[in-house]
Amino acid sequence: MISTEGGTPRPVFAVAPMIDWTDRHCRYFHRQLTGRALLYTEMVVADAVIHGDRERLLGFDPAEHPVALQLGGSDPQKLAEAVRIAGAFGYDEINLNVGCPSDRVQSGAFGACLMREPALVGECLAAMVEASATPVTVKCRIGVDEQDPEEALDRLADAAVAAGVRAIWVHARKAWLQGLSPKENRTIPPLDYDRVRRLKQRLPDVFVGLNGGLATLTDAVEELGPVDGVMMGRGAYQTPDELIGVDSTIYGEAAGNGFDYAALIATMAAYAERHIANGGRLAQVTRHMTGLFTGRSGARRWRQILSEKATRPGAGPELLFEAFEAVDLSAGEGAAANRAVQAA
Structure with missing residues (x-):
């Protein structure tokens, strides 16, 4: 501990x-x-x-x-x-x-x-x-x-x-x-x-x-x-x-040059794909992610897409990419990050 x-x-x-x-x-x-x-x-x-x-x-x-x-x-x-x-x-x-x-x-x-x-x-x-x-x-x-x-x-x-x-x-x-x-x-x-x-x-x-x-x-x-x-x-x-x-x-690690949201979305999409393949549902994963991007432009649309579409029959991990497209990350990061996700 x-x-x-x-x-x-x-x-x-x-x-x-x-x-x-x-x-x-x-x-x-x-x-x-x-x-x-x-x-x-x-x-x-x-x-x-x-x-x-x-x-x-x-x-x-x-x-x-x-x-x-x-x-x-x-x-x-x-x-x-x-x-x-x-x-x-x-x-x-x-x-x-x-x-x-x-x-x-x-x-x-x-x-x-x-x-x-x-x-x-x-x-x-x-x-x-x-x-x-x-x-x-x-x-x-x-x-x-x-x-x-x-x-x-x-x-x-x-x-x-x-x-x-x-x-x-x-x-x-x-x-x-x-x-x-x-x-x-x-x-x-x-x-x-x-x-x-x-x-x-x-x-x-x-x-x-x-x-x-x-x-x-x-x-x-x-x-x-x-x-x-x-x-x-x-x-x-x-x-x-x-x-x-x-x-x-808290732990004193180097902060780096900003958080890679594109990598996060790609990782969670891959995780959701594995979960669905094992008989799970997309919403079981994405329901925990709706609070992400709070305070940023597009956060409301992010929440809306995940909340409304992830529960539909057949919803797949591509929905995370769609929702991420709605988010405008600060300092011009949004477009570059979204392009990186699409290339992933």
């Missing part, structure tokens, strides 16, 4: 796990925008891993590395079994969800509900650590409902550390399990970055990452320093261009 160069801890930038969004096609797309960001799967329930279609649930393209699997559950034995099964797939990290407030996780007594049961979280994490050859981490909230965030987060973090976990991602909001919808829980409870910073001060030898409210790469960079890592969710998904600067801004 924590990368080091010359013995010095390096910051981590991650794209958050998001149900119905960060599937394998989304992650493959995001990987074309950043080679270094840590990408998370959607939350996968331990029972589904044990009893379901494992390749569909856990399979991913090798290009996605580094990639982390997020598991949901509250039974230590089932979570351990899910970790052992996932081990064959080669994930770089296994993460336990202790932050999702959806009705689904509440009915299953896991996710954010587990903030109330730090001892059980410790048992779950200890079982996962024992079963895993790769790092186990946890993602949590600062508290739920009427909990005191000072006490609730410390108790959860202490249980995680005692279980052998060395990295904690914190969504810097409470989750209100009574009275707010999952959507409202992403925006209404106030952000408390200071609480996450205090956790890092208290646990200097543990990786502490910050999640919540980071809409742009600039927002993320501003929060690095007091914490070890930053995690973007909807900002990264809805405006994926934000990911283009991650490798240079």
Whole structure:
């Protein structure tokens, strides 16, 4: 989880796990925008891993590395079994969800509900650590409902550390399990970055990452320093261009002479062609790409073409080229880039 160069801890930038969004096609797309960001799967329930279609649930393209699997559950034995099964797939990290407030996780007594049961979280994490050859981490909230965030987060973090976990991602909001919808829980409870910073001060030898409210790469960079890592969710998904600067801004790689959108479109068209050949549909890939080019001339037409045409029977990867033709990249890049795509 924590990368080091010359013995010095390096910051981590991650794209958050998001149900119905960060599937394998989304992650493959995001990987074309950043080679270094840590990408998370959607939350996968331990029972589904044990009893379901494992390749569909856990399979991913090798290009996605580094990639982390997020598991949901509250039974230590089932979570351990899910970790052992996932081990064959080669994930770089296994993460336990202790932050999702959806009705689904509440009915299953896991996710954010587990903030109330730090001892059980410790048992779950200890079982996962024992079963895993790769790092186990946890993602949590600062508290739920009427909990005191000072006490609730410390108790959860202490249980995680005692279980052998060395990295904690914190969504810097409470989750209100009574009275707010999952959507409202992403925006209404106030952000408390200071609480996450205090956790890092208290646990200097543990990786502490910050999640919540980071809409742009600039927002993320501003929060690095007091914490070890930053995690973007909807900002990264809805405006994926934000990911283009991650490798240079966060990881110090050379910025180059501008991003090659033509190569991106060609790569994604080839990926979509393989997916369709294996029985998939174009829209399963392109639905994650509609936010690309936000703020540029032609972005609306790009979205319109992908949204309306990609769902039609027989839609093929050539639709990506058609949609890209509508985009006018700045500084005269559009025409040259489009010509390069057509020649690809």
